[in-house]
Amino acid sequence: MIDVEIGKQLLIKVNNDVGTLAEVSSVISSSGINLLAMCAYAVDNNGLIMFVCNNHKRAMKILKEKKYNVREEEIVLFTLDNNPGALLSVTKRISECKIDLTLLYGSVEQKGKKSQMVLISENNNAVIAAIKTM
Secondary structure (H helix, E strand, O other): OOOOEEEEEEEEEEEEOOOHHHHHHHHHHOOOOOOEEEEEEEEEOOEEEEEEOHHHHHHHHHHHOOOOOOEEEEEEEEEEEEOOHHHHHHHHHHOOOOEEEEEEEOOOOOOOOEEEEEEEEOHHHHHHHHHHHH
């Protein structure tokens, strides 16, 4: 069974400077906010940090107070069994429904039984409907 729901992530645009990710992470963690998922990457001198946390509204307020360029994005959060082909079945179903994906990331512990995934598409509600019919 796949658990799936609409969620929110914070997208923070930063300069690609050494220590920036640690600085932003410190702002979040020192506020007692727990990170559930994160993705960060840099292109040239621009960095993007994406956080899914247990209190995105509070995190956004704190980051804005610290003058970070932050915005909220709707995402699809889903948890699936950590087995070979589990993600394939989800992405194949989404493809069969002709839904374009724009972002997917996730993780699992080496011996973990479940994978936590974050997805953004052109139509997140259609993704949820597609996954629920599996």
